[in-house]
Amino acid sequence: MSNLPDTPHGTAVPATTEGHSDRSLAVPDRFENPGMPPHAPRRADVDPRAAKRAERQVASLFLLSILGTLGFLVAYFAIDPEARGHVPGIGLMSLYHLALGLTLAISLLGIGFGAVHWAKTLMPGEEIAEERHPQRSDEETRDAAAQILSDGYRGAQLHRRPLLLFTAGGALALFALPLAVQVVGGLGPLPGDRLARTHWRQGTRLMVDPAGTPIRPEHVTQGSVFHVMPEGFVGEEAEHELDADELLVAKGKDSVILVRLNPEDIRSQKELDWGYEGIVAYSKVCTHVGCPVALYEQQTHHLLCPCHQSTFDMTDDCKVIFGPAKRPLPQLRISVDEEGYLQAEGDFEEPVGPSYWERG
Ligand code: FES
Numbered sequence: 001m002s003n004l005p006d007t008p009h010g011t012a013v014p015a016t017t018e019g020h021s022d023r024s025l026a027v028p029d030r031f032e033n034p035g036m037p038p039h040a041p042r043r044a045d046v047d048p049r050a051a052k053r054a055e056r057q058v059a060s061l062f063l064l065s066i067l068g069t070l071g072f073l074v075a076y077f078a079i080d081p082e083a084r085g086h087v088p089g090i091g092l093m094s095l096y097h098l099a100l101g102l103t104l105a106i107s108l109l110g111i112g113f114g115a116v117h118w119a120k121t122l123m124p125g126e127e128i129a130e131e132r133h134p135q136r137s138d139e140e141t142r143d144a145a146a147q148i149l150s151d152g153y154r155g156a157q158l159h160r161r162p163l164l165l166f167t168a169g170g171a172l173a174l175f176a177l178p179l180a181v182q183v184v185g186g187l188g189p190l191p192g193d194r195l196a197r198t199h200w201r202q203g204t205r206l207m208v209d210p211a212g213t214p215i216r217p218e219h220v221t222q223g224s225v226f227h228v229m230p231e232g233f234v235g236e237e238a239e240h241e242l243d244a245d246e247l248l249v250a251k252g253k254d255s256v257i258l259v260r261l262n263p264e265d266i267r268s269q270k271e272l273d274w275g276y277e278g279i280v281a282y283s284k285v286c287t288h289v290g291c292p293v294a295l296y297e298q299q300t301h302h303l304l305c306p307c308h309q310s311t312f313d314m315t316d317d318c319k320v321i322f323g324p325a326k327r328p329l330p331q332l333r334i335s336v337d338e339e340g341y342l343q344a345e346g347d348f349e350e351p352v353g354p355s356y357w358e359r360g
Pocket residue numbers: 286287288289290291305306307308309310323324325
């Protein structure tokens with residue numbers, strides 16, 4: 001039996017005359033469990049009115065979260081994404097992003113603060129110790145765990161406080177909506193037939209890009225190449241009348257390359273018929289991934305796309321003879337109008353550009 005004094009942290013260790021501890025005597029078999037500090041009941045534990053007040057506070061925070069979520073949805077649809085305004089302390093910024101950020105913050109903080117306040121005021125506040133045990137639980141322990149969960153559910157007082165149940169459920173359920181709306185909103189709007197159509201119509205004149213002047217057949221000498229756009233979508237006038245986005249979309253879909261070939265070199269009857277005295281017009285948008293096919297090789301009559309070297313044969317319906325493109329460049333049917341200028345005979349008969357959507 002040791003005569004050494006006990007301390008709150010175990011048995012004291014005597015020092016030897018050499019200044020070292022005598023380990024065989026000093027190390028205790030086990031340390032005393034210091035135990036938990038005594039539980040101090042909170043006001044809500046002992047005062048039903050305080051508990052009711054806490055319940056209302058938690059519910060208010062969840063309601064605030066719901067309002068934040070609904071505000072996010074309203075802002076997402078009602079505010080013009082281009083709207084800008086002066087915000088004190090920040091300066092000029094997007095009102096759309098400001099509104100989305102603030103409402104999402106209210107939505108998240110409402111749930112966070114509500115859950116913390118709920119835990120601190122109404123859920124059981126007693127500290128408990130769980131003894132270590134083997135990883136694998138036996139049946140008895142499982143039953144005990146189920147009992148603890150059940151007690152937790154009851155301790156959260158959901159069975160007695162439906163207001164909390166519904167507001168917390170509502171806040172958590174609606175919280176996912178902004179994420180879903182962003183995902184779904186990012187998918188739309190559906191393109192309809194916009195990808196399949198260009199601005200070429202029956203009677204639309206072919207205009208030199210970028211000058212915006214019409215072209216007579218006699219201007220197109222053999223071996224020359226013209227980059228053309230539909231009337232109204234190129235030139236100074238178009239730049240004043242259309243905004244930059246419209247011009248960019250037109251450029252991306254309507255660009256055409258115009259070449260005069262010797263009619264005897266043209267091997268496709270359809271190509272000959274759709275052209276005018278050997279002048280043929282093809283979409284300039286590569287059918288691989290949409291780069292401008294702008295390199296014309298006079299001797300071979302090949303059109304080359306500089307991006308991945310797809311090569312198209314201009315004497316044979318612009319069929320692909322090399323490279324990753326999978327289909328010919330669409331041909332634009334052309335003729336000459338009453339004043340002697342080249343005009344389109346309608347839109348392309350198949351979609352221009354990359355092929356991943358074109359047959360849909
Ligand atoms: S975009 Fe023309 S070959 Fe790839």
